[in-house]
Amino acid sequence: MGFLDGKKALVTGIASKRSIAYGIAECLHREGAQLAFTYQNEKLKPRVEKFAGTFNSNIVIPLDVSSDEEIKNAFKTLKSEWKHFDILIHSIAFAPSEELQGTYIDSVTREGFNTAHEISSYSFAAMAREARPMLNKNASLITMSYLGAVKSIPNYNVMGPSKASLEANVRFLAADLGPDTIRVNAISAGPIKTLAASGVSGFRGLLKHVESITPLRRNVTIQDVGNTAAFLSSDLSAGITGETIYVDAGYRNLGMTFVTN
Numbered sequence: 489m490g491f492l493d494g495k496k497a498l499v500t501g502i503a504s505k506r507s508i509a510y511g512i513a514e515c516l517h518r519e520g521a522q523l524a525f526t527y528q529n530e531k532l533k534p535r536v537e538k539f540a541g542t543f544n545s546n547i548v549i550p551l552d553v554s555s556d557e558e559i560k561n562a563f564k565t566l567k568s569e570w571k572h573f574d575i576l577i578h579s580i581a582f583a584p585s586e587e588l589q590g591t592y593i594d595s596v597t598r599e600g601f602n603t604a605h606e607i608s609s610y611s612f613a614a615m616a617r618e619a620r621p622m623l624n625k626n627a628s629l630i631t632m633s634y635l636g637a638v639k640s641i642p643n644y645n646v647m648g649p650s651k652a653s654l655e656a657n658v659r660f661l662a663a664d665l666g667p668d669t670i671r672v673n674a675i676s677a678g679p680i681k682t683l684a685a686s687g688v689s690g691f692r693g694l695l696k697h698v699e700s701i702t703p704l705r706r707n708v709t710i711q712d713v714g715n716t717a718a719f720l721s722s723d724l725s726a727g728i729t730g731e732t733i734y735v736d737a738g739y740r741n742l743g744m745t746f747v748t749n
């Protein structure tokens with residue numbers, strides 16, 4: 489018996505076994521949830537189908553969130569499999585790699601700013617709207633943020649404002665959906681080596697820096713994030729909504745980075 493027995497979850501954003509969404513899928517599956525998955529393009533379809541198989545799922549749906557039509561169609565397709573569901577995992581972000589290096593002031597462009605916000609933030613609200621009629625009572629929507637939402641981080645650049653917008657999205661969606669007993673939260677994860685993270689210039693140095701000074705003296709894993717997502721997906725977290733929960737080995741609480749031991 490797991491604490492997600494009987495719950496159904498749509499998981500977006502699996503690109504590889506290192507994806508944060510993969511760690512989340514592992515933990516939701518372990519706790520008994522049934523899973524459905526999305527993939528961004530045909531090239532990724534066979535890979536996501538294989539991952540779905542390992543979680544006893546054959547629901548694999550195309551979804552490129554840059555298209556409103558694809559967002560609508562994805563939920564139509566899901567409806568043909570499940571009339572209602574309980575958990576939505578939004579684990580999607582994108583910014584042009586040229587904008588994830590150098591200074592923010594010099595790298596940010598109108599087009600990159602719009603793209604980063606559209607894919608990484610707006611898509612969560614758009615998916616929540618389409619999902620709403622299909623959500624069961626006590627449903628939980630979860631998205632993935634990063635410290636760059638609230639602090640300036642070298643090279644994270646345009647993703648910072650996008651994550652700030654995403655966290656604001658969480659608060660507004662939580663206010664709208666709360667009366668229907670639907671909860672909306674973000675997890676702000678510490679840095680983890682994934683495909684998306686590799687696009688941020690100097691990422692390896694960031695991992696080393698965090699490991700050397702963060703209170704727990706280690707980087708977090710996709711399972712650390714997955715376990716928190718499982719908790720937030722479950723009725724164990726019934727009183728939590730509109731929050732950004734940090735899973736970062738304590739990094740964001742540091743005021744000073746001088747290491748004494």
Ligand code: NAP
Pocket residue numbers: 500501502503504506507508509527528529532551552553554578579580581582607632633634635676677678679680681682683684685
């Ligand atoms: P990842 O494995 O590369 O996952 C990113 C996912 O976003 C990929 O599946 C990617 O699909 C998808 N995506 C990008 N554009 C899309 C679009 N237009 N439509 C649909 N899907 C799209 O990297 P990750 O690190 O796990 O990222 C997942 C989330 O965690 C992101 O929101 C990221 O910002 C956040 N996060 C990551 C870290 C970290 O250090 N890794 C820390 C905090 C928060 P394709 O591969 O097909 O493009």
